[in-house]
Amino acid sequence: MSNKASSQSQPLDPYEYLQIVQNPNGTLTCSIEYPKAPPTSDPNLPIPVLTKDVTINESNKTWVRLFLPRRALLSKHGSNSNHKLPIIVFFHSGGFICGSAATNVVHDFCVDMVDNIEAIVVSVDYRLAPKHRLPAQYDDAMEALYWIRSRQDEWVKNYADLSNCYLMGNSAGANISYHVGLRVAEDVEDLKPLKIQGLIFRQPFFGGTKRTDSELRLENDPVIPLCTTDLMWELALPIGVLNRDHEYCNLRVGNGPKKLDEFRKLGWRALVSWTGEDQLGDRGKELVQLLEEKGIQVVSDFDEEGCHEVEYNEPLKAKQLIEMVKGFISS
Template sequence: MSNQTLPPPINDPYQYLKVQHNPNDTLTRNLEDPHTSPSLDTSLSVLTKDLTINRSNQTWLRLFLPKKATNVSNLNNKLLPLIVFFHGSGFIVLSAASTMFHNFCAEMAETVEAVVASVDYRLAPEHRLPAAYDDAMEALSLIRSSDDEWLTKYVDFSKCFLMGNSAGGTIAYHAGLRVVEKMNDLEPLKIQWLILRQPFFWWDQ
């Protein structure tokens, strides 16, 4: 049997996450959260830029485009699948600009050879569910109707994945349920698959 000492149990999740729950049901977030800005630097293997989803809600998404897709040598201008990604962290912290999620999406776009759209949705408790699910559907509507060149020129809208990590997996799942009811409204965007990385669900007893 290993003699390794186990870490002490987490007694105060607010202290662990470095957030303070205020009397008005908002959070003061002190968690260290390095951010990465979008870049069109062609020395990078993946180009990135941000698109506004809803200005009043301050929601947006970050597009990741493999640079190889823009090369003249890209035979027949091959269209790429689209992965719509929702970040994790319990619905309450971090964002699509958080370096850990930015790097994950950039690596995924390059390795899988796909365009990735990482959604920055509203956080709880200031914006309680289903706000994040609403933001997910607004993101899909934006992608469907946008005239942004990265979407119109490089994306195969018939091959779209919804993907999320932890809380983001839950968002992707609920977005998938809503898509079933609104498939015609999202054409030509077709959601073909869900990729749920450690989603979590709960219900009232």
């Protein structure tokens, strides 16, 4: 299913690039290790955002990291004690094969969102491929939504407005947001009182056998080469899938486009954010076109400059994205 990169002085090995190693039992493991940030929930510390980890499913080893504005906790007995905060359910990137809710850049970005937007963020740590292939990640995301609905955690119970929830993800996380949205649209009654108001897609990770202009133009992108995304799909799609024209990958395949009619009926809005120097850029444009065809209200945020996940490396880009998200939620 993967394709070779165009001729270079030394062809790129996507396995080596992604640090994927073969184990003695024949399984594959992504050995990339990103620095991780611990949660900090002590309200006596002079930090703007409190964080803590809560287990969702012990058997699957899935959990969420909660982010709460410290000022919300301190105002518990104040005049704003009845003021509930919107919920952003966040899904991290990593091509379904790596990354974590505890990864430094993910943690720091969520802290900045909470501090600037005045919301609760529930960042989901889902299972990873190739050990757990799609749709395991969608299943874990749905389980997290049902956990939020149950209000077992005091932060969610005391400070979260369950009627004002947004699904958000970047890259593979945006793909998860999309497919979970399709599921939720068919299950809105069971999720009550949790109510989705909109979806936020940052540099969405989709694909297909037909190449887009941005994929061809940025085939050898140093941040996310085309051969690496091909390999990610090969390792993430269900065993037996022959190519990338599968409903989990290709936006135009399967029942997804038909199910989008429910988005419109529910009055859901969408924010799609992408950049011009991202190999996945045209996939964001394709998502906007599909949503608009279905009559869904879409806010498009296109920045000509910026590589994949530029917001994790450039504070100004992160600030611009967070301001866009804030405006989308407040509207």
